[in-house]
Structure formats: structure tokens, C-alpha cells
Amino acid sequence: MGKCVCIIAEFRHGAFRRVSYEVASEGKRLADAMGVGLCAVAVGSGVADKAAELGRYGVDKVYVVDDPALENYLAESYVPAMADVVAKCDPSAVILPASVDGKDFSARLAARLKAGLAQDCIQVVCENGRIKAKRPIFAGKCFGWCEWAEGALPVISCRPNVMDCFAPAEDKKAEVEKVEVSIAPARSSVKSMDFDTSGKVELTEAEIIISGGRGMKGPENYALLEDMARVLGAAVGASRAAVDSGWRPHSDQVGQTGKVVNPNLYIAVGISGAIQHLAGMGSSKFIVAVNKDAEAPIFSKADYGVVEDLFNFVPAFTEEIKKLKSSCS
Amino acid sequence: MNVAVLLKQTPDTESVIRIASDGKSVVTDDLKWIVNPYDEFAVEAALRLKEKHGGSVTIISWGPQRVVESIRTAMAMGADTGVLIDDPALEGSDSLGVAMALAAAVKELNADIVLCGSRAVDYDMAQRGPMVAELLDWPHLALAVSIASDGQNVTIERSVEGGKVVLESSLPAVVTFGGSHAVWSPRYASLPGIMKAKKKPLATKKLADLGVDAAVAGTARVRMTSLEMPVPRSAGKVIDGGLDTAGKAVELVRALHEEAKVI
Numbered sequence: 247m248g249k250c251v252c253i254i255a256e257f258r259h260g261a262f263r264r265v266s267y268e269v270a271s272e273g274k275r276l277a278d279a280m281g282v283g284l285c286a287v288a289v290g291s292g293v294a295d296k297a298a299e300l301g302r303y304g305v306d307k308v309y310v311v312d313d314p315a316l317e318n319y320l321a322e323s324y325v326p327a328m329a330d331v332v333a334k335c336d337p338s339a340v341i342l343p344a345s346v347d348g349k350d351f352s353a354r355l356a357a358r359l360k361a362g363l364a365q366d367c368i369q370v371v372c373e374n375g376r377i378k379a380k381r382p383i384f385a386g387k388c389f390g391w392c393e394w395a396e397g398a399l400p401v402i403s404c405r406p407n408v409m410d411c412f413a414p415a416e417d418k419k420a421e422v423e424k425v426e427v428s429i430a431p432a433r434s435s436v437k438s439m440d441f442d443t444s445g446k447v448e449l450t451e452a453e454i455i456i457s458g459g460r461g462m463k464g465p466e467n468y469a470l471l472e473d474m475a476r477v478l479g480a481a482v483g484a485s486r487a488a489v490d491s492g493w494r495p496h497s498d499q500v501g502q503t504g505k506v507v508n509p510n511l512y513i514a515v516g517i518s519g520a521i522q523h524l525a526g527m528g529s530s531k532f533i534v535a536v537n538k539d540a541e542a543p544i545f546s547k548a549d550y551g552v553v554e555d556l557f558n559f560v561p562a563f564t565e566e567i568k569k570l571k572s573s574c575s
Numbered sequence: 576m577n578v579a580v581l582l583k584q585t586p587d588t589e590s591v592i593r594i595a596s597d598g599k600s601v602v603t604d605d606l607k608w609i610v611n612p613y614d615e616f617a618v619e620a621a622l623r624l625k626e627k628h629g630g631s632v633t634i635i636s637w638g639p640q641r642v643v644e645s646i647r648t649a650m651a652m653g654a655d656t657g658v659l660i661d662d663p664a665l666e667g668s669d670s671l672g673v674a675m676a677l678a679a680a681v682k683e684l685n686a687d688i689v690l691c692g693s694r695a696v697d698y699d700m701a702q703r704g705p706m707v708a709e710l711l712d713w714p715h716l717a718l719a720v721s722i723a724s725d726g727q728n729v730t731i732e733r734s735v736e737g738g739k740v741v742l743e744s745s746l747p748a749v750v751t752f753g754g755s756h757a758v759w760s761p762r763y764a765s766l767p768g769i770m771k772a773k774k775k776p777l778a779t780k781k782l783a784d785l786g787v788d789a790a791v792a793g794t795a796r797v798r799m800t801s802l803e804m805p806v807p808r809s810a811g812k813v814i815d816g817g818l819d820t821a822g823k824a825v826e827l828v829r830a831l832h833e834e835a836k837v838i
Contacts (some may be wrong), residue, residue: 249626255679263736275611282756296708297725318704318740320742321708321714321715321716321717322714322744325709327660339666345716345750346734346735346736347735349701350717350718351705352702353670353701353702353704353705353706354702354705354708356671356702356706357671357674357702357705357709357710359707360671360796361671361796362669362671362795362796362797363670363671363702363797364699364797365699365700365701365702366701367698378800381699382699383697383698383699383799384586384590384592384601384696384697384698384804385588385696385699386697387591387592387805387806388592388601388803388804389803390599390698390801391799391800391801391802392797392798392799392800392801393797393798393800393805394796394797394803395794395795395796395797395798398796398797400638400795400797423768432714433714433744433745433748434610434714434715434716434742434743434744434745434748435742435743435744436732436740436741436742437741437742437743437758438737438740438741439685439738439740439741440736440738440740441737442737446737448736448737450736451736454837454838464688477796480836486755486756488754489756489757490755490756492737492758494755494758496682496720496755496757496758497734499663499755499757501588502696503588503612503613503696504590504755505756510837511831511835511837511838512640515820517592520589521589521590521591522588522589525588528805528808529805531837532831532835532837533808533811534827540813545810545813546808546810547810548810548811549808549811549812549835550811550812550813550829550830550831551810551811551812551814552740552813552814552816552823553813554820554823556821559820559823560822562823562824563822563824563826563827563828566824566825566827566828567828569828569838570828570832570838
């Protein structure tokens with residue numbers, strides 16, 4: 247088998263995304279367990295200047311494909327470049343981010359390499375030289391351990407926010423090698439991009455999420471949750487019932503049809519706890535439920551439950567958090 | 576425009592999942608089967624493309640004969656024809672093996688565009704669409720929350736972390752679907768639609784019929800060797816203690832700060 251563990255780092259808007267460091271850290275742990283080195287593949291425009299910093303997270307060598315034609319992520323152009331460089335590394339395993347773009351290029355890359363892909367993994371181990379990876383199925387109602395056939399290349403995408411990230415070793419730099427790849431003219435293209443610069447926290451990357459359900463009674467009442475979110479630096483999510491009612495955008499939906507989240511703290515407000523919602527947030531480290539119905543299923547999953555009318559409780563709770571924050575600062 | 580939709584049958588999202596006695600599969604006896612919701616969005620989008628451009632919508636699926644019911648559901652919504660790849664060799668395979676079979680079925684159709692869910696709500700593999708595109712050497716656009724086509728090109732809007740991206744591709748291409756029921760509002764089957772669906776052509780094929788080598792497509796590169804249930808969460812503490820609303824707010828903030836240490 248191969249000579250190294252290879253990670254693929256995700257680069258956007260001139261910087262590596264945090265999940266790249268998580269993937270590098272996980273890759274380093276696996277490489278150490280296998281007794282091999284850790285290399286990285288980084289594709290983008292302007293990525294060569296930043297690549298050495300992956301050394302802080304344990305990467306020995308970074309192969310970069312740096313081309314203005316790769317300014318914006320496009321599967322059709324990125325994947326052939328990634329595949330060429332991965333082949334050059336001859337790895338024993340490829341670890342990459344299960345971010346939105348990461349899940350996309352993972353699948354296309356695995357098909358190109360005729361490799362076996364396990365998406366969205368939450369744990370990777372090496373036992374007697376054999377790699378195993380654990381991943382949620384049925385949106386977290388169950389977990390499956392994946393193993394690879396003899397001779398098959400394991401390609402493993404890691405769920406953001408799960409793998410422990412090393413404290414960066416500021417003085418360590420990775421060796422950087424530029425790789426020239428011929429980039430075929432693409433049939434697809436990026437027409438426009440629109441990124442929210444308001445500092446709103448992305449649900450799948452948030453440490454605290456406050457979600458509102460049917461009990462919110464209408465879109466106007468989400469201001470209560472947004473106030474709380476501002477104080478806590480949290481993201482606001484919603485149940486399917488709230489999204490189907492048109493109160494919140496689909497991108498806020500948490501559940502089996504929607505986003506699966508795993509924040510440190512999940513506060514469910516006016517959410518009864520349908521099975522498909524519980525699947526999407528059940529792996530949160532700490533769960534609080536606020537509901538006026540003491541029989542709501544959400545209470546069976548909550549670490550702390552409050553049986554109260556949310557319209558009375560939430561403003562009082564937000565005030566108390568403000569007091570706490572001002573006493574801490 | 577000839578549209579192919581790759582459709583998977585999955586357990587209903589309200590299902591309770593239990594591990595079977597073999598330790599590596601789930602109990603399926605008492606499950607209610609549905610069209611994977613993300614594939615249902617793809618069916619809806621396919622029907623809208625057909626309404627605008629004419630042509631046909633073909634459903635391609637795989638699995639045992641129970642899957643026929645889901646193909647008929649899509650036909651009752653308005654799809655025209657169906658192909659079911661029912662071959663025991665695929666049972667022990669992986670996503671790439673399934674993608675090889677699906678890509679071969681697409682090739683036989685002369686499709687202009689292939690649509691499918693970005694993921695299935697059962698095993699969440701999130702691999703099928705991009706893999707089929709790679710095997711066909713077509714571009715793919717993933718996670719559409721809107722789609723438009725002039726017959727030559729297809730344009731989608733895609734949600735990524737913290738933003739939206741608009742992508743375009745010439746045809747043929749593969750498009751995968753994200754979003755939610757609220758975004759796509761997939762149509763319900765009408766009663767006449769259900770009656771008509773029963774008579775629409777549906778072919779069952781083996782891998783050999785598609786020219787796919789069962790030894791390659793049916794050999795898993797990666798497989799799930801064991802399943803485990805999440806550590807059960809026990810119901811925690813109800814903040815009560817005879818406190819009024821304000822008192823409960825004080826107590827919850829204290830507990831989250833001092834005990835849970837999460838704020």
C-alpha cells in the first residue's frame with residue numbers, strides 16, 4: 247500500500263477553511279497510527295502562498311495546484327486536478343472535509359480513482375493496519391462502521407466540527423511543491439456568488455444553535471430567538487413544521503430532511519420533537535428544551551427541560567444571559 | 576428534453592430504526608417505504624422541465640421488486656417510463672457499484688439531463704449523482720435549490736456555508752437536489768395519474784442487460800461491517816422547583832454556566 251496519508255484541504259476566499267485544519271489533525275493521527283507521513287493536496291487560486299501553514303497541523307508536504315482558473319470551486323475542474331495529485335502521492339488513505347463542497351468533490355474523486363468512499367465520518371481508527379471509519383446513518387438514528395476491501399483505497403470525508411483540531415504549532419511549516427496540471431476547458435461555470443458578510447453563524451458550524459418550531463406561531467416571533475442568538479453568538483435553526491409553513495428559509499431546517507447538526511448546545515424552543523427532527527439534532531452535546539407541553543417527546547432527549555410558555559420564558563432567559571455576559575466581561 | 580431521474584426507495588423519515596440480528600443491517604420487516612424525499616424533489620423538477628420543453632421523464636431505480644411501488648408513485652406524479660435494476664449482485668455492493676449500473680442505464684436512454692437527490696435519507700451516502708456524472712464524463716451541478724433551463728444549458732442555485740452560488744452547465748449534465756419540501760413542493764399524485772401509472776412501461780433489468788460486469792459493479796470497495804445504536808440519551812432535569820418564570824430563567828442560566836459549562 248501507499249506511502250502516506252493524504253488530506254485534501256479546502257481553500258475559499260483566500261484562506262483555508264477551519265475544517266481543513268480538523269482534517270489535517272485527523273490525518274496526522276491516522277498517519278502516526280500507520281507509521282507513515284502526512285501530505286496534503288490544496289487546489290485553488292493563490293493557495294501556494296498559504297500552503298506552508300498546514301504544517302502547523304502536522305502536514306509534512308503540500309502539493310499545490312495554483313491557477314487563476316481555479317478561483318472558484320467547480321467540481322468539473324477541481325476533481326481532475328485533485329485526482330492527478332493524489333495519484334502522485336500514492337496514499338494509503340485520503341482524508342477530506344465533509345463540508346458542502348467537500349462532500350461534492352469526494353464523491354466525484356472517489357469515482358475517478360475507483361476508490362471506496364465513506365462520507366461524513368465522525369471517527370477514524372486503524373486496527374492492525376486496517377482502517378475503519380464510523381459514520382451516522384439515518385441522520386444519526388444509527389451508526390455504521392465502514393471497512394475497505396483489500397487493495398481498495400479508503401477515501402474518508404470528516405464531518406465538520408467533530409474531529410479534534412490540534413493547537414497549531416506556529417513555528418512549523420510544511421514543504422510546498424507546485425504541481426502543474428493541464429486544466430481542460432470546463433463545460434460548467436460559476437455565474438455568481440453571494441456570501442453573507444453579516445457575520446451570521448452557519449448552522450453546521452455553530453457551537454450554539456437555537457431552533458424554533460411550530461410553537462413559535464409565526465415568522466415575526468423568531469425575533470425572540472434572534473435576540474437570544476445575538477447575545478450567545480448562536481445560529482438560529484428551525485423545525486420542518488416551521489419551514490413548511492414558510493416562516494423560515496429551508497437552509498435553516500434541522501432534521502433528517504434538512505441539516506444534521508452537532509453543536510455544543512442546542513436549545514429547542516416550541517419544538518415537540520418529531521422523530522425526524524430528533525435525528526437531526528440528537529448528537530448535540532447538550533440539549534435544552536422549552537415547551538409548554540410537559541408531554542412533548544423533545545423532553546426525553548433534553549438535558550434540561552423547561553415547561554413554560556416560550557413567549558414568557560424566552561425574553562426572561564435572554565435577559566438573564568445578558569446579565570451573565572456582562573458580569574463575565 | 577429527455578430527463579432521467581435516479582430514484583431510491585427509502586424508509587419513511589418517521590421510522591424507528593433497529594439493528595438486525597446480523598449486526599450489520601437494519602430490520603426492514605415493519606418499515607414503511609417512500610420515495611427518498613430528495614429524489615422526489617428531482618421528480619418534481621423533471622416534470623417542470625418536461626412541461627416547459629416537452630420530451631419525457633424516465634425513472635431509473637435499483638433494488639428488489641418492492642421498489643416498483645415507488646417508481647409507480649413517480650409515474651403517478653407524471654413520469655412516463657421506468658427502469659428497475661433488480662440484480663442480486665448489487666446487494667453486496669457500494670455506491671460506486673450502484674453508480675456504474677445507473678450510468679449504464681442512463682447511456683441506454685439518450686438522456687439530455689440526469690436529476691437525482693443530493694443524498695438519500697437512509698444511508699446518507701451522498702455519492703450517487705457526482706459518481707454517475709464522473710462515469711459518464713458529464714459535468715454535474717450539486718445541491719440545487721432552484722433550476723432553470725433554455726434547452727441548451729442548465730442553471731442552478733446552490734446553497735453553501737454562508738452563501739449562495741449560481742452555477743451553469745451545458746447539457747448533457749447531472750444535477751443533484753437539495754432544499755426541502757417547502758422549496759420544491761412536490762406535487763401529489765392525482766387519482767387519474769394513479770390509474771394511468773399502472774399502465775406505463777416499466778422494464779426490469781439485470782446488470783448483464785446493461786452491459787455491466789457484475790464482478791466489478793457487485794464487488795464492494797467499501798462496506799459497512801457493523802452497526803451500533805447511539806448511546807441513549809436519558810431525559811435530564813426539568814427546571815421547576817416551584818419557581819416562577821423569571822426564577823426558572825435564572826436557574827437555567829446558572830445550570831448552563833456552572834454545571835454544563837456551555838455558556
